[in-house]
Amino acid sequence: MDVLSRPVIDRTLPLLTEGYAWLPNRMRDSSGPVVRTRILGRPALALRGPEAVRFFYDERNVHRHRAIPEPVLGTLFGREAVHNLDGAAHRARKAVFLPLLAPERVAGLVEEVTAAWDEAVPAWSRRCAVVLFDEAAVVLTRGGHRWAGVPLADGDAPATARDMIAMVDGFASAGPRHLRARGRQEDRLTRLVREVRAGTVTAPEGSVLARVCGHRDADGELLDEKTAAVELLNVVRPAAAVAWFVAFLAHALHRHPEHRVPLGDGDAAFATVFTHEVRRFYPFVPFLGGLAARDLMWRGEWVPAGGLVLLDVYGQNHDELLWGDPYAFRPRRFLGRPAGRDELIPQGGGDPATGHRCPGEGLTVGVLEALAARLARMEYTVPEQNLTIPLHRVPTRPRSGLLMADVR
Numbered sequence: 001m002d003v004l005s006r007p008v009i010d011r012t013l014p015l016l017t018e019g020y021a022w023l024p025n026r027m028r029d030s031s032g033p034v035v036r037t038r039i040l041g042r043p044a045l046a047l048r049g050p051e052a053v054r055f056f057y058d059e060r061n062v063h064r065h066r067a068i069p070e071p072v073l074g075t076l077f078g079r080e081a082v083h084n085l086d087g088a089a090h091r092a093r094k095a096v097f098l099p100l101l102a103p104e105r106v107a108g109l110v111e112e113v114t115a116a117w118d119e120a121v122p123a124w125s126r127r128c129a130v131v132l133f134d135e136a137a138v139v140l141t142r143g144g145h146r147w148a149g150v151p152l153a154d155g156d157a158p159a160t161a162r163d164m165i166a167m168v169d170g171f172a173s174a175g176p177r178h179l180r181a182r183g184r185q186e187d188r189l190t191r192l193v194r195e196v197r198a199g200t201v202t203a204p205e206g207s208v209l210a211r212v213c214g215h216r217d218a219d220g221e222l223l224d225e226k227t228a229a230v231e232l233l234n235v236v237r238p239a240a241a242v243a244w245f246v247a248f249l250a251h252a253l254h255r256h257p258e259h260r261v262p263l264g265d266g267d268a269a270f271a272t273v274f275t276h277e278v279r280r281f282y283p284f285v286p287f288l289g290g291l292a293a294r295d296l297m298w299r300g301e302w303v304p305a306g307g308l309v310l311l312d313v314y315g316q317n318h319d320e321l322l323w324g325d326p327y328a329f330r331p332r333r334f335l336g337r338p339a340g341r342d343e344l345i346p347q348g349g350g351d352p353a354t355g356h357r358c359p360g361e362g363l364t365v366g367v368l369e370a371l372a373a374r375l376a377r378m379e380y381t382v383p384e385q386n387l388t389i390p391l392h393r394v395p396t397r398p399r400s401g402l403l404m405a406d407v408r
């Protein structure tokens with residue numbers, strides 16, 4: 001019998017109904033931090049823990065090409081995206097991003113996003129109430145575009161933000177709304193790439209736009225217009241997606257108001273650990289997937305070449321062995337005990353320079369630190385609303401989107 005059709009029961013349905021809890025539930029029933037299962041018609045091996053991270057990010061073990069299911073590739077990343085490449089092709093494409101998203105670029109994005117935030121707040125205070133998630137998406141879309149050098153008329157920011165959010169929101173359940181959003185944004189950015197190359201639009205020197213338009217891939221050729229547009233989108237879309245964490249910041253401040261004081265006082269070390277705890281505690285990426293490059297054995301469990309290998313991101317960020325009392329929100333757990341590279345993995349593990357780990361992690365942390373301080377200083381009330389965060393929905397967020405009233 002073909003190994004890919006061995007009779008292990010397919011678990012795609014429980015995955016869809018249990019969401020973030022699916023792998024942690026299976027891990028609880030297993031003897032070690034490893035589970036053999038079957039999803040999407042393939043055998044799968046799910047792992048977690050720092051050693052598992054190193055195993056997962058070793059290209060001799062796990063490949064990405066053709067690993068991401070079509071609905072996710074089609075709506076979230078784009079078929080031509082860096083996420084879907086391996087080996088030399090991946091390293092050449094990743095070279096576009098690394099200098100653009102490096103530590104010295106963080107301040108520039110923080111400046112643009114906080115400026116967009118400060119411009120937006122007076123309008124929030126003129127309304128009875130605002131949904132923070134929606135407003136943060138507009139702020140991050142404006143700030144992200146300005147920083148990347150991608151033109152965006154002020155009046156177009158709300159509709160563009162809705163498209164950015166729809167692409168991320170549809171990653172597990174792509175439908176026409178999500179596909180139309182991607183189509184619109186890819187068309188807009190494809191036209192922009194054409195205009196920059198034709199010299200009718202000027203890309204600011206050193207900007208993300210200039211670099212992506214001028215980048216040559218492993219074959220020495222310029223990226224075709226569509227691929228360049230997809231990679232531009234792979235910067236401005238995740239910048240908008242930081243809105244999920246902004247809603248979680250406000251949720252954490254509402255549940256634990258004692259953290260307002262150090263944040264509002266500008267305690268930089270506390271802002272960093274608060275941000276880490278928000279990214280650890282709240283659910284965003286459930287797991288990451290790749291394909292076994294050869295027959296693989298991990299902790300006594302086996303998966304054949306071509307089977308799925310899943311890294312249990314949410315489970316690892318809530319692993320009792322790593323964090324102790326993992327379901328308690330305690331930012332100070334990171335004070336004096338910085339998180340190891342392969343321990344805290346809300347944006348992937350390993351080395352972003354050589355593997356697929358998110359190259360935007362430093363930017364995300366920088367923006368969240370700055371916005372956490374602004375939220376802590378802002379005056380607002382949190383009216384009666386549904387603040388539950390359903391774990392079966394991927395990606396999830398507080399049901400109300402975090403309604404804030406009387407903003408000052």
Ligand code: HEM
Pocket residue numbers: 082083084094097101234235236238239241242243244245284285288346347348349355356357358359360361363364
């Ligand atoms: C909400 C905040 C963010 C989250 C949760 C997030 C999460 C992730 C994850 C899980 C990956 C894949 C890791 C892997 O496959 O091993 C990734 C990759 C990536 N992220 Fe982020 N990210 C965020 C923000 C950003 C930002 C702000 C940028 C850029 C401005 C960015 C750019 C990228 C790129 C280009 C990749 C592809 C890397 C590759 O395949 O080599 N991300 N991100």
